[in-house]
Amino acid sequence: MDHRFAEFIDLLKSLIRQPCVVGAEHSFFRVLQRELEERGAKVTWYEGLLVAQGDKPNSAMFSAHIDRHGLICTGPNEFQYAAFVSGHRSDLLGNAVSEELMQKISERFESTPVMAYEPWSGAYRGSGVIKNTSICEFRNNLIFELEGLEHLVAGTPVAFRDGLKIEGNLLSGQLDNVLTAALLVHLFSLGFEGTAFFTAQEESGSSWRYLLEWFRRFGGSTNQLIVVDTSPYPDRKAADVQQVVLRRKDNHAHYNTQTTNQLVSLCEQLGISYSFKDAFVEQQNSQLAAKGLPPKSLGSTEMGRITLASNGFVHGTTLQIPTTGYHTMSETASIESCEAFLKILTVLAEV
Numbered sequence: 001m002d003h004r005f006a007e008f009i010d011l012l013k014s015l016i017r018q019p020c021v022v023g024a025e026h027s028f029f030r031v032l033q034r035e036l037e038e039r040g041a042k043v044t045w046y047e048g049l050l051v052a053q054g055d056k057p058n059s060a061m062f063s064a065h066i067d068r069h070g071l072i073c074t075g076p077n078e079f080q081y082a083a084f085v086s087g088h089r090s091d092l093l094g095n096a097v098s099e100e101l102m103q104k105i106s107e108r109f110e111s112t113p114v115m116a117y118e119p120w121s122g123a124y125r126g127s128g129v130i131k132n133t134s135i136c137e138f139r140n141n142l143i144f145e146l147e148g149l150e151h152l153v154a155g156t157p158v159a160f161r162d163g164l165k166i167e168g169n170l171l172s173g174q175l176d177n178v179l180t181a182a183l184l185v186h187l188f189s190l191g192f193e194g195t196a197f198f199t200a201q202e203e204s205g206s207s208w209r210y211l212l213e214w215f216r217r218f219g220g221s222t223n224q225l226i227v228v229d230t231s232p233y234p235d236r237k238a239a240d241v242q243q244v245v246l247r248r249k250d251n252h253a254h255y256n257t258q259t260t261n262q263l264v265s266l267c268e269q270l271g272i273s274y275s276f277k278d279a280f281v282e283q284q285n286s287q288l289a290a291k292g293l294p295p296k297s298l299g300s301t302e303m304g305r306i307t308l309a310s311n312g313f314v315h316g317t318t319l320q321i322p323t324t325g326y327h328t329m330s331e332t333a334s335i336e337s338c339e340a341f342l343k344i345l346t347v348l349a350e351v
Contacts, residue, residue: 005339008186009171011035012164015182016173019117019159021070023086025200027122028066032185032198039188041196048200048210052184054193060349061195061219061316063211063227064181065202065302068174069327071114071144071158079144079158081105087204099135102142106133108328109144113161116149125149125156160329171338175323175331177202180228183342191351199302208305215314223256225316226263226348227303228341230333231277232326239332242275243340245320249278251297252304260317266347272340277320319344 015035020028029050033043041052050066071079072086109130116125128148136143149158165172171179184196197214199207215222233239246263248255267274278298285295303318321341325331 004190005342007189008182008338008342009164009166011186012171012179012182015185016162016164016175016178019070019115019122019157020066020068020178021072021157021159022067022082022201022203023072024070024082024117024119024157025067026120027117029198029200030122032066032181035185036188036196039185041188046210046214048207049214050198051214052188052196052198054188054195056193057195059194060192061197061222061225062184062187062345062349063197063199063225063302064184064229065177065199065207066181067200067203067207068159068176068178069203070160071146073116073149073152073154073156073158075154077145077150077152079146079149081142081144082157083203084141086201087206099140102135106135106142109133109160112329114146114149114158115161116152116156116158119155119157125152127161128158162329165330166335169335170332171335172325172330172332174329175333176230176327179230179321179323179333179338180341183338183345184228186342187345187349187351190346190349192349193351194349202302205300205305208302208309211302212306212310212314215310219314221313221315223259223315225303225306225314226259227301227316227318228345229301229318229320230323230326230331231320233322233324236324236332239322239324239337240334241273242322243273243334243337244344245277245322246274247277247301247303247318247320250299250301250304252300253307255303255307255317256315259315263317263319263344266344270340270343270347272344 036052044051072082074080112130115127128146131147132145162174231245323333
């Protein structure tokens with residue numbers, strides 16, 4: 001591991017400890033602002049968006065979402081899954097979360113240590129542990145019971161307590177999506193002079209709105225935007241087939257062919273293995289169809305949402321790091337993938 005990559009690991013260790021629950025990202029923006037300004041970036045805040053720019057803002061444009069899953073206090077010793085609260089997903093609006101999804105989430109975080117914080121300043125409000133999860137039949141909603149945080153008032157965010165673990169060639173923790181956000185911050189250490197967007201509320205499906213608003217106001221149209229993120233695979237064997245993940249489309253829209261092909265030729269030029277996530281899902285679906293099982297979704301991404309909503313005014317593609325254990329406290333990414341990903345970013349960023 002060279003010293004530049006070791007610097008990135010140090011940054012990631014520090015950022016992963018800072019809470020950033022979806023819908024309560026302000027305090028993390030403050031942390032990011034400091035890290036970016038120390039690296040020479042000019043930082044501007046907007047609602048749901050932090051923009052970092054160098055001296056050639058149009059040379060390259062990357063976007064990473066910074067929010068992570070967590071809980072929000074919704075009443076006396078009552079906590080709900082933040083993405084559902086932030087995305088207004090409950091029976092009150094007729095947009096219910098499926099029981100299957102709630103069941104899946106409740107199993108993910110049993111006995112997980114948590115910490116509460118003040119959303120604006122990030123001030124520590126105490127720590128506890130998840131004791132129990134249940135589905136409230138009256139509200140059709142997932143309720144968490146915590147031990148040690150009975151004193152909290154409604155509106156307080158509660159993050160899963162986390163630290164980066166390194167075992168052999170693997171990084172693990174709640175990586176989505178502090179991992180690629182940290183890589184963008186690190187890019188400024190290497191001399192990046194373009195633009196990096198850090199968006200809030202991606203996990204509740206809202207981040208594209210903040211980004212589109214910025215482009216409508218300042219940026220004009222583009223087909224050069226590259227959204228960076230992690231991409232889930234069922235196991236390490238499937239994740240290790242490729243160092244980086246590309247896409248031609250998601251559930252919402254087709255990505256820009258020219259920008260996607262630029263990434264393909266770059267991977268081939270640098271000897272980096274890649275695959276297309278949409279092709280992977282379609283192949284899985286043809287096997288499921290043969291067994292008479294329902295198909296899996298192509299996924300919903302910030303890039304697809306912004307392309308669809310802007311009618312192609314903002315266009316581009318996505319670059320992702322393959323991971324396993326998606327949306328858990330032990331999501332894993334290989335160091336090799338992170339190094340390959342950084343190599344692609346540095347070429348695109350001309351640093």
